[in-house]
Amino acid sequence: MSDSFRARLRALPDFPENLPDFDPAAAPQDPAELFRQWLSDALAAGVRQPHAFSLATADGGGHVSSRMLILKDIDDDGGWQFATSRTSRKGGELAENPNAAMNFYWPELGRQIRVAGAVVELSRQASAADWDARPASDGSANPQWQLYALKPREIEFWQARADRHHIRHRMVF
Numbered sequence: 001m002s003d004s005f006r007a008r009l010r011a012l013p014d015f016p017e018n019l020p021d022f023d024p025a026a027a028p029q030d031p032a033e034l035f036r037q038w039l040s041d042a043l044a045a046g047v048r049q050p051h052a053f054s055l056a057t058a059d060g061g062g063h064v065s066s067r068m069l070i071l072k073d074i075d076d077d078g079g080w081q082f083a084t085s086r087t088s089r090k091g092g093e094l095a096e097n098p099n100a101a102m103n104f105y106w107p108e109l110g111r112q113i114r115v116a117g118a119v120v121e122l123s124r125q126a127s128a129a130d131w132d133a134r135p136a137s138d139g140s141a142n143p144q145w146q147l148y149a150l151k152p153r154e155i156e157f158w159q160a161r162a163d164r165h166h167i168r169h170r171m172v173f
Helices: 002-011 031-044 089-096 124-133
Strands: 050-058 064-068 080-085 099-106 111-121 145-159 167-172
Touching: 031 111, 031 145, 050 089, 064 080, 064 089, 080 089, 080 124, 124 145
Parallel strands: none
Antiparallel strands: 050 064, 050 099, 080 145, 099 111, 111 145, 145 167
16 A cells, blocks of 8 residues: 555655746845745746745744644744744744744746744734734634744745746745
8 A cells, every 4th residue: 555655645746847047146146136026937937826835834842733724924034924923833933943944935947045043022912903904804812813023044945846946045044
């Protein structure tokens, strides 16, 4: 059974044949600007929810978990913003270990963006404004809602290639 499943997995296609080209030497120096360009490309290619990313966190004991979230903004200080309840599992893990990694994946373009670094809590006012801006907002307050900013320690832009010589553009801060 395992060999059959393995063969089935190996037979699945990896990436489309016609992938965008990427030259790291010609890329903007500002990772936020490059991200915005790639996000525009993803929208133009019809990628659904290109602002969705996997957030990986770990508790104080180093036990890792991940889940999907939505990017809220990239602020002027370079913080990649997301939000959750302080009482959620990820809120508790961030309180114990304020480090995280996010990964955006756009298979239609063969692109991934990985962002890793320290996470800081933003102000109560910013958190309340984010809560109020949610599509399902009814005007009620949620004091447990927290807006966070991941301050990148490293960012990697990854472009798949049909010849499997994938391009990695890593920035370390």
